[in-house]
Amino acid sequence: MSSFCVVILAAGEGKRMKSELPKVMHEICAKPLVNYVVDASRMLSPKKIIVVIGRKRPQVKEVLSKDVRVVYQEKPLGTADAVKAAQKEIPSNVEHVVVLYGDTPLIKEQTIRFLIDFHKEKSVSCTVLTTFLDHPRGYGRVLRNEAGQFVGIVEDKDASYQQKNIKEVNTGMYCFKKDDLLEALCHVKPLNVSGEFYLTDAFGWLLKKNKRIEACVVEESSEVLGVNSQKEFIEAAEIIRRRILEKHMENGVSIMDVSTVFIDESARIGAGTIIFPLTFIENDVVVGENCSIGPFCHLRPGARLGNKVSIGNFTEIKNSEINEGTFMRHVSYLGDARVGKNVNIGAGMIVANFDGVKKNKTVIKDGAFIGCNSVLIAPVVIGKKAVVGAGSVVTRNHNVCDGATVVGMPARLITESKKKSNKGKA
Numbered sequence: 001m002s003s004f005c006v007v008i009l010a011a012g013e014g015k016r017m018k019s020e021l022p023k024v025m026h027e028i029c030a031k032p033l034v035n036y037v038v039d040a041s042r043m044l045s046p047k048k049i050i051v052v053i054g055r056k057r058p059q060v061k062e063v064l065s066k067d068v069r070v071v072y073q074e075k076p077l078g079t080a081d082a083v084k085a086a087q088k089e090i091p092s093n094v095e096h097v098v099v100l101y102g103d104t105p106l107i108k109e110q111t112i113r114f115l116i117d118f119h120k121e122k123s124v125s126c127t128v129l130t131t132f133l134d135h136p137r138g139y140g141r142v143l144r145n146e147a148g149q150f151v152g153i154v155e156d157k158d159a160s161y162q163q164k165n166i167k168e169v170n171t172g173m174y175c176f177k178k179d180d181l182l183e184a185l186c187h188v189k190p191l192n193v194s195g196e197f198y199l200t201d202a203f204g205w206l207l208k209k210n211k212r213i214e215a216c217v218v219e220e221s222s223e224v225l226g227v228n229s230q231k232e233f234i235e236a237a238e239i240i241r242r243r244i245l246e247k248h249m250e251n252g253v254s255i256m257d258v259s260t261v262f263i264d265e266s267a268r269i270g271a272g273t274i275i276f277p278l279t280f281i282e283n284d285v286v287v288g289e290n291c292s293i294g295p296f297c298h299l300r301p302g303a304r305l306g307n308k309v310s311i312g313n314f315t316e317i318k319n320s321e322i323n324e325g326t327f328m329r330h331v332s333y334l335g336d337a338r339v340g341k342n343v344n345i346g347a348g349m350i351v352a353n354f355d356g357v358k359k360n361k362t363v364i365k366d367g368a369f370i371g372c373n374s375v376l377i378a379p380v381v382i383g384k385k386a387v388v389g390a391g392s393v394v395t396r397n398h399n400v401c402d403g404a405t406v407v408g409m410p411a412r413l414i415t416e417s418k419k420k421s422n423k424g425k426a
Helices: 033-042 058-063 079-089 109-122 178-185 201-208 230-250 418-425
Strands: 004-009 049-054 069-073 096-101 126-132 141-144 150-154 168-177 213-217 279-281 297-299 310-313 315-318 327-330 333-335 337-339 350-352 362-364 375-377 380-382 405-407 412-415
Touching: 004 033, 004 079, 033 049, 033 058, 033 096, 033 109, 049 058, 049 079, 058 069, 069 079, 079 178, 096 109, 096 178, 109 126, 109 168, 109 213, 126 201, 150 201, 150 213, 168 178, 178 201, 201 213, 297 310, 310 315, 315 327, 333 337, 375 380
Parallel strands: 004 049, 004 096, 049 069, 126 213, 279 297, 297 315, 310 327, 315 333, 333 350, 337 362, 350 375, 362 380
Antiparallel strands: 096 168, 126 168, 141 150, 141 168, 405 412
16 A cells, blocks of 8 residues: 555635635644544555645644645645645655545545555556535536446536536545656646646546546545535534544443534543533543543543543543542532542532642542532642541642541641541650
8 A cells, every 4th residue: 555645635725614714724523624634544554645735824734743744835726736736745656646635524544545446456547536416516527438437527617417417526536646647737737717727637638648547436425525614614523523422432432412422533432431411522531441421521631530430510620630430520620630549529629720820730649538619729739538628728738638637718627637646646
């Protein structure tokens, strides 16, 4: 598979999105559209992944990983011009070039593999990835002869009445023999009022040179649909969200209501965990095995939950580590904290982690009991098996010793640890 490279066209301005943010930077489940395509390509181990972005939208480079080579299309002069911008980066030792689009986040690694394998098996100059649509308006139609062989593509605006009835459409994704592609690009001319150079115009030159072009069909048409509007963005987001949930369910996670659970793409969840309705799990979250999460729960970036942790109604956790067997069942907030094993966090407990200047750390050690409606003002440490009484406010730097009990506002010591008491009596 490594005798190819991938060129991803991501220079479109996305005017129909009506957003100042470049289209391919819009995020679905905390991941930019373009990175779904990059990641699907990377799974096939190409020699190089090249992303073409517009000179007016250089910020797209910020969301791409360092192993991706970025090139600029100086002016939006069409798909052939975009591929031309990438040609200097195409490795000399590859045989094939795959052309994809940065606004098609639903494309799967298996489909790209299918396109490449089909192309190599047929040993043709170019393979066009196509699909069938019940309502193909706006898409270029695939033309085949009586023998079913590919003979060309006609754009929707140029199609005859009979051609408009064709359901097979061009997805814009191709696999080329590298040498044929580079030669064909030299002969593509702007044959339209806008002066743009279209990659489909290369087909005419290839066919005149008796080069063979084939078309292979992807059955799941949603995979190849581009995101060009806010409506299409939401439709793609729903499909990706379902895919993510299905992946977790296949790995042994129980999701009680797939219509109201939202999990970002990078979150990791262990087998045996139950996710209840109206739960949001963001990127960079790790949940262990046999946990209970929700309902009405929000796990924000940096949350790390060990095995058998129970997080319940109206709770929010961010940038915090919670170890095995801890319970936090009701109406609580935990931020920038490290919580030990078998801790009980009562309803309404709040960690005040931000002092207006910086985020401060809270440590709650193994076996501690944090009473209802208590406030822990960071930085503070609650010792092993310590008790914070209901309604207490533990002020900053007033650490609670192991086994001690504190109550009140501000919290005051009423019971010392047995270890300290015994020392005092001696």
